[in-house]
Amino acid sequence: MIKNPIETILNIDNLSINYKVGDQYAKALNEISFSISKGERIGLVGESGCGKSTLLKTIMGVLPGNADILSGKIELNGKNLLEIDSEARRKTRWADISMITQSALNALNPVQRISDQICEAIKAHKNVTYSEAMARVEELFELVGVAKSRAREYPHQFSGGMRQRAIIAMALALSPQLVLADEPTTALDVIVQDQIFTQLKQLQKEMGFAMILVTHDLSLVVENCLKTIVMYGGQIVEFGPTDDMATNPLHPYTIGLKNAVPVLGSTKNPISIPGTPPNLMLAQKGCLFAARCPLATEKCRNEIPKLNLAADLHYARCHHLPEAQQFAAQADNPEIWEVN
């Protein structure tokens, strides 16, 4: 994939992951390749179970014990994180790469003051005194929009939105270069979600970190990210500039996802793609989306499509790229999607 070696901070190449489940394997990530530049914001979308969280956990280095990395590279500033020892890896967590998780409730310890939790994270990486760490915590609270006088409270004394801001404060404590946000606002109402995104974007502008934003909400990505990755069944099926993907989606799955989003002011009903995502335990033959795809042919059922460059910086994994535009024009008709 095309990358600018000066600007690229994270480069992922051919990454594949299996989960061991009993005596079987689930192919959770399948030949993932992409890169992210300094200060860039990339959206990562796809149905539940397609591997979004697994990808972030792999980058962060917090995969569960039953996960196996089969192949690939994760290069941070040119250094492969899969080849460094566990102590060096521990040092990259939070300091270079940090994560904002789905549920602020799980990420915070309910019986410890929030300030102490963030102080501990700082002191685990930096040789500072408690009062120096505490000064940083107060600074961070102001940055994320929570009064510093509240830093010594416990998680249960905070609203959902404030807890999420505290998590963001923790993620930014050591000024990382890359922030991985896994559905950071899913549990919050739309207004709070909006405020938090505005704040995150502001912080990103000031601090310059890059961010991967995982969400199942396509409209969040369109509003917030210049580039988008679409995943399906553990693979990247489309990757490119968000603008281009919004106006000219190329993969039938992306086209379907777009139609599944309610559009403000539109009289059309959103339509969801019939069928279910692929079973990752089964051996893969052909395109993983073929069973649900109105364009699928024998070739699709037998030959795995490659992620091909289809337009400027815009990649898609489909045997029928020349038909994408014509299909997109009809894809708001639910009958088109009745494949079987």
Ligand SMILES: Nc1ncnc2c1ncn2[C@@H]1O[C@H](COP(=O)(O)OP(=O)(O)O)[C@@H](O)[C@H]1O
């Ligand atoms: N610890 C685990 N053990 C076994 N399978 C897992 C584990 N975590 C996730 N999976 C499976 O891996 C696939 C990807 O999961 P996940 O990365 O959580 O997807 P997403 O975040 O897109 O919903 C799913 O099929 C899921 O069931």
Ligand SMILES: [Mg+2]
């Ligand atoms: Mg997830």
